[in-house]
Amino acid sequence: MSYYTINGLVKGGLPILIVTCFMAIVVGLLLSYQEDILIEYPTLLILMPVLLKIGGDTGSMLGSRLSSAFHLGLSRRILNNPVVKNSVLAAIIVALISSAFVSVVVYFINFAFDYNTSALVIFGTSFIVVLLDIFIVYTTAIGFSALSHKVGLDPDDVVIPVVASMGDLVGVIGIMISILIFGLALI
Amino acid sequence: MSRREYEDAESEFVEHFLGEYASVSSIVKEALPFELVAVVGGIVSGVILSGMTHELELIPGLIVIVPGVMGLRGNISSTLGSRLSSAIHMGLITKIDYKNKELTNNIISSMILTVIVSIFLGVLGHYISVFLGFGSSGLMKLVLISLLSGFFSGLILSFVSAYLSIGAFRFGFDPDNIVTPAIATIGDIISVMMIFIFARGVLLL
Numbered sequence: 001m002s003y004y005t006i007n008g009l010v011k012g013g014l015p016i017l018i019v020t021c022f023m024a025i026v027v028g029l030l031l032s033y034q035e036d037i038l039i040e041y042p043t044l045l046i047l048m049p050v051l052l053k054i055g056g057d058t059g060s061m062l063g064s065r066l067s068s069a070f071h072l073g074l075s076r077r078i079l080n081n082p083v084v085k086n087s088v089l090a091a092i093i094v095a096l097i098s099s100a101f102v103s104v105v106v107y108f109i110n111f112a113f114d115y116n117t118s119a120l121v122i123f124g125t126s127f128i129v130v131l132l133d134i135f136i137v138y139t140t141a142i143g144f145s146a147l148s149h150k151v152g153l154d155p156d157d158v159v160i161p162v163v164a165s166m167g168d169l170v171g172v173i174g175i176m177i178s179i180l181i182f183g184l185a186l187i
Numbered sequence: 188m189s190r191r192e193y194e195d196a197e198s199e200f201v202e203h204f205l206g207e208y209a210s211v212s213s214i215v216k217e218a219l220p221f222e223l224v225a226v227v228g229g230i231v232s233g234v235i236l237s238g239m240t241h242e243l244e245l246i247p248g249l250i251v252i253v254p255g256v257m258g259l260r261g262n263i264s265s266t267l268g269s270r271l272s273s274a275i276h277m278g279l280i281t282k283i284d285y286k287n288k289e290l291t292n293n294i295i296s297s298m299i300l301t302v303i304v305s306i307f308l309g310v311l312g313h314y315i316s317v318f319l320g321f322g323s324s325g326l327m328k329l330v331l332i333s334l335l336s337g338f339f340s341g342l343i344l345s346f347v348s349a350y351l352s353i354g355a356f357r358f359g360f361d362p363d364n365i366v367t368p369a370i371a372t373i374g375d376i377i378s379v380m381m382i383f384i385f386a387r388g389v390l391l392l
Contacts, residue, residue: 002288003289004289004296005292006299009293009296009300010296010303017259017262018304024258025252028255029321032321039244042237045237046234049379057371091214106230164258164262
């Protein structure tokens with residue numbers, strides 16, 4: 001009898017995948033809602049996957065670190081807890097540096113491809129998304145990792161997929177907000 | 188000792204003993220290089236996506252399933268990579284051997300999950316788009332794109348994770364540190380490429 005069985009792996013994986021599927025469709029519908037503008041400004045399409053990724057990646061890192069910390073029983077408090085504080089600060093720094101790096105690279109690609117989107121829009125969109133990641137995705141990551149410890153959920157199977165999906169959702173909402181703020185419209 | 192004093196003492200204790208492990212700079216040093224590599228993968232997939240405006244316009248509903256197809260790679264292929272890494276650590280897998288059930292069961296179940304969830308994604312994408320009045324190019328087309336691009340990117344990434352995790356282990360690296368970031372980086376690129384190829388293909392039908 002092998003340790004990993006097909007039946008067990010499929011049954012264990014399916015429920016959370018179905019949940020993330022619904023969240024991904026919501027993200028897709030939000031993209032579809034502004035599809036004309038995305039096609040008019042392809043630079044936003046370049047930024048889209050990577051901005052969605054930064055929130056998911058740094059949030060997952062935060063979630064898995066905190067899940068481990070809570071499981072190790074270091075401290076049950078969320079506020080004024082040095083482990084939580086340091087992990088959140090580190091996640092913010094990683095997100096800010098990588099989004100600045102992304103903005104610079106995408107600005108050059110935008111320039112090379114003649115897409116003519118201004119640097120302000122590129123840097124502004126990245127910054128808005130990271131700001132939303134910090135307030136919404138990180139809160140979700142902290143909440144779910146504390147919850148996973150209390151309720152006994154497997155952090156790898158539940159916390160990370162939920163946080164990654166939240167990163168996608170928040171990323172698209174950030175892009176929508178940036179379209180509104182910078183007044184991007186169909187020409 | 189009051190609860191407040193107890194908590195302060197506890198904080199100092201944690202700070203003292205976790206100093207090196209959990210300091211802001213050590214976490215950043217560990218995570219930033221991986222993230223900088225991963226975002227390059229994200230930018231490449233974005234560039235491919237920006238070259239797909241024609242397909243996106245011609246296939247209504249395609250953009251609705253794009254995040255889902257990309258998400259499958261994160262949720263199925265990364266999980267496969269980390270399971271294979273754990274299996275290697277436990278000594279269940281030592282080499283590429285397709286008679287080894289621990290290896291084949293992991294790959295087969297990730298492909299079964301991919302097929303089930305891809306079909307579900309296409310069906311969901313079609314009906315919700317139609318229901319909300321966004322328009323869809325048809326159930327068949329969306330399911331085909333979702334299933335084929337999900338299946339082939341899943342297949343490619345399954346073999347990449349198997350060879351990479353065993354290769355990393357052979358060369359003395361911890362597979363956990365190599366496989367998950369590598370799959371996260373190339374997963375997006377491969378899934379967007381597959382969406383592009385099969386969207387083109389469906390347009391030829």
